[in-house]
Amino acid sequence: VVAVVSSAINANTNLLLSGDVMNVILSEEGMSYISDEYFKTLGVPEFMNKVQVVDSLYSTDEDSDFEYNHSVSSQVVAMVASEMLDFQIISKPAMEMFISEGIYLDLREFFTTEELAEFEGKIIFVEYIETGEKVPIALDISAMPFIQDNVEGDQAVFFTVIKTTPRKAELRQFWEYLWAWEKKE
Numbered sequence: 001v002v003a004v005v006s007s008a009i010n011a012n013t014n015l016l017l018s019g020d021v022m023n024v025i026l027s028e029e030g031m032s033y034i035s036d037e038y039f040k041t042l043g044v045p046e047f048m049n050k051v052q053v054v055d056s057l058y059s060t061d062e063d064s065d066f067e068y069n070h071s072v073s074s075q076v077v078a079m080v081a082s083e084m085l086d087f088q089i090i091s092k093p094a095m096e097m098f099i100s101e102g103i104y105l106d107l108r109e110f111f112t113t114e115e116l117a118e119f120e121g122k123i124i125f126v127e128y129i130e131t132g133e134k135v136p137i138a139l140d141i142s143a144m145p146f147i148q149d150n151v152e153g154d155q156a157v158f159f160t161v162i163k164t165t166p167r168k169a170e171l172r173q174f175w176e177y178l179w180a181w182e183k184k185e
Contacts, residue, residue, distance in 0.1 A: 016042060017170050018084055019053040020076065023091035024157050029184070030150025031055065034089075038177055058094045077101055086165040087174070092124075092156050095138055099126060104137035105163040110172070111139075124158065146181035 019034065026034075031053065039051040058072050079085035080103045088095070098104070107116065107123070116123065116136060124138035138158040141147050147157050159178075165171060 014049045015052060015084065015167075016044065016049055017051045017053075017086055017167060017174055018079070019087045019089065019174075020056055020079075020085060021053060021089045022056045022058055022076075023094040024089055024155075025152040026055065026089075027150040027152070030146065033146070033150070033181065034174075034178070038174065041177065058097060073097070073101070077103065080162055080164050083164045083166050085162045086167050086171045087162060088158075088160045089141070090138075090158050090160060092158060095124070095158050095160065099137070103162055103164075105161040105165070107136040107139065107161065110161045110168065141178075144178065144181075145183070146178050149181065149183045 016039070021031070021034075035051055035053040039046075039049075042049075042051070056072060056076075076085065076098065080101075088098075090098075104126075111119075119139055122140040122143075123136045124140070125134040126137050127134045138160045140156055141159045142155075142157050151157055159175075161168075161171060
């Protein structure tokens with residue numbers, strides 16, 4: 001009975017935003033800021049609504065466990081296919097593993113031309129051989145105050161938008177929220 005009720009609730013829960021923090025060591029405060037605290041800013045009832053941000057690891061070294069990586073990759077691709085993933089905050093090596101899956105949105109569909117111009121030099125492009133077109137798919141956010149205050153190490157950190165997201169407006173609001181970060185004293 002509990003399993004049936006739980007399944008029914010999960011199936012009818014409204015996903016407000018979903019993200020994946022992959023191969024980025026985010027502080028507990030940072031993870032809380034982009035999940036629990038963000039949910040609270042939306043002012044919606046907890047029952048039947050959720051913001052889901054997962055922390056995942058994809059091994060990028062040569063001795064990595066193929067089965068483990070395949071499982072992680074399959075989970076991400078399944079979330080993309082089911083429109084259950086909106087963004088990734090991701091390391092460059094992990095992102096490069098997913099580029100061939102074609103899961104990233106052309107950032108010209110998310111940012112304005114002026115915004116993209118502001119980020120010049122911080123954008124990762126994919127070039128399509130058949131057309132020669134260069135498409136912006138990721139933005140280096142390493143200098144963002146939220147990342148500076150909440151990520152261990154000095155690796156580059158990227159923000160990507162998932163091309164199947166049905167929540168672009170909500171993700172845009174989240175993007176502004178990331179920039180509004182202020183470190184607590």
